[in-house]
Structures are given as C-alpha cells and as structure tokens.
Amino acid sequence: MLAALQSFKQCPQTRALSYLAMTNPSSPASDPALARKQRAAQAALAHIRAGTIIGVGTGSTVNVLIDLLGQQQSRLRLQGAVSSSEASSARLRSNGIAVLDLNQLDELPLYIDGADEATRARELIKGGGGALTREKIVAAVSERFVCIVDDSKLVETLGRFPLPVEVIPMARAYVARRLERLGGRPVWRESVTTDNGNQILDVHGLSIEDPRALESTIDQIAGVVTVGLFARRPADLMIVGTAAGIVEI
Numbered sequence: 001m002l003a004a005l006q007s008f009k010q011c012p013q014t015r016a017l018s019y020l021a022m023t024n025p026s027s028p029a030s031d032p033a034l035a036r037k038q039r040a041a042q043a044a045l046a047h048i049r050a051g052t053i054i055g056v057g058t059g060s061t062v063n064v065l066i067d068l069l070g071q072q073q074s075r076l077r078l079q080g081a082v083s084s085s086e087a088s089s090a091r092l093r094s095n096g097i098a099v100l101d102l103n104q105l106d107e108l109p110l111y112i113d114g115a116d117e118a119t120r121a122r123e124l125i126k127g128g129g130g131a132l133t134r135e136k137i138v139a140a141v142s143e144r145f146v147c148i149v150d151d152s153k154l155v156e157t158l159g160r161f162p163l164p165v166e167v168i169p170m171a172r173a174y175v176a177r178r179l180e181r182l183g184g185r186p187v188w189r190e191s192v193t194t195d196n197g198n199q200i201l202d203v204h205g206l207s208i209e210d211p212r213a214l215e216s217t218i219d220q221i222a223g224v225v226t227v228g229l230f231a232r233r234p235a236d237l238m239i240v241g242t243a244a245g246i247v248e249i
C-alpha cells in the first residue's frame with residue numbers, strides 16, 4: 001500500500017471537469033482514472049450510517065458517489081443530503097435523494113467531497129469546480145470530513161493546481177493585485193459565475209509551504225469570499241483510489 005503512495009504525482013495545471021457526465025459506478029470503468037475515482041467513492045459508503053443525513057460536495061468523483069447513493073438508497077435510507085452546489089443538488093434529486101437546507105439542521109455528522117490537490121497531512125486545494133465557498137461551509141459544520149480522491153491528486157506541496165479564490169465582483173482587480181504581491185499570478189476564470197453570484201481568480205505559480213498561514217492571509221483581503229485552501233479545517237480521512245485498490249490516510 002505504501003508503495004502506491006510513494007509515486008505521488010503532481011496535478012496537471014488544469015483539468016477539464018465534466019461534472020454532468022454520466023457514469024455507471026456499478027460496473028468498473030474502462031477508463032483507469034475513472035476506475036480509481038470509483039474505488040474511492042465506493043469505499044466512502046462504509047462511512048455512512050443508515051438513516052443519517054450527509055453533506056455532499058461537488059465534482060466528478062462526487063458524481064460517482066451520488067450515483068452510488070441513489071443505487072443504495074433502499075439500504076442506506078438517507079433522510080437527505082446537504083449539497084455544496086446546484087449541480088450536485090440536481091444530481092442528488094435525480095437519484096431520489098432529498099436536498100436539505102443546512103439552516104434547518106443542528107448538526108451534520110459527515111461530509112464527503114473530492115479535492116483538486118491533497119497532501120499527506122490531508123490539507124487540500126479545492127474549488128476547481130467553483131463550489132469552494134459552499135464546500136467550506138459544509139466542511140466547517142460537519143463533524144467528520146471524508147475526502148475522496150484518486151492518486152493523481154496527491155502532492156508533496158500544494159500549489160501546482162492553480163489556487164481558486166472566490167471574490168466579490170467589484171473587488172476582483174484589487175484582490176488580484178494583492179495576490180500578485182503574495183507571489184502568485186491570478187487569472188480571472190471569466191466563463192464562471194459562482195452559485196453565489198461571485199467571480200473566481202485562479203492563482204498560478206504558488207508553492208504553498210505553509211497552507212494554514214496562506215489561508216488566513218488570503219481570507220483577510222477585503223473582497224475575498226473564500227480561498228480554496230482547506231488547511232485550517234483539513235479532511236479527517238482521505239480515501240485514495242489507486243490502480244491496485246484504496247489507501248486510507
């Protein structure tokens with residue numbers, strides 16, 4: 001198992017995220033990358049108590065999970081799910097799972113979500129799908145955060161994947177100047193308006209040696225809604241899908 005983790009691969013700078021592409025998690029994918037996501041998503045099911053409510057994130061790995069939840073709902077009897085995006089909400093509903101309002105809940109025992117990059121310390125970059133703000137809220141509320149990734153996401157140092165920062169539209173240029181002063185190269189994700197009506201800057205060229213400190217620094221810039229670093233609230237468990245099976249970190 002450890003051998004599988006010794007070959008940590010760096011993420012490509014950008015990844016096409018086809019969140020709405022249908023997958024069939026009950027049959028192993030012929031695409032090796034999808035098969036690794038399926039293994040991670042399948043293993044996450046063991047952490048879900050029957051009859052509970054769960055938080056569900058966003059992305060192609062989570063899409064596999066949502067489809068599995070739909071297939072297993074007669075056994076799981078989920079009361080419903082809190083979703084981190086409109087895309088995941090639509091997919092949950094189409095799988096027969098009720099989408100609940102976080103404001104109506106006193107607690108949330110479990111949150112399952114993917115990541116764009118992850119370290120052995122379970123610190124993450126998220127937001128490749130633009131859902132980082134709701135993801136950070138759901139992660140904050142949840143007692144336990146289980147992150148499901150394939151082994152291409154594992155890195156020694158965060159930052160090769162451009163760091164997403166959600167900004168209030170009128171502050172975009174100001175925030176970009178501040179991010180440049182931190183050594184990054186912010187690029188406006190022009191095609192995207194977030195579910196919250198905001199914009200996203202993807203910050204290239206960072207090597208993030210102290211993710212907790214950088215998270216705090218960027219959070220304090222006026223106009224920043226959320227930075228896609230999940231270090232002050234890392235995952236509690238990471239399930240890594242590999243060619244050979246899964247590894248839990």
Ligand code: 5RP
Pocket residue numbers: 017057058059060061062113114115116125126127128129130131132135
């Ligand atoms: C969305 C996210 C996703 O968790 C992240 O982009 C991973 O997606 P995928 O499972 O498709 O690689 O942060 O905002």
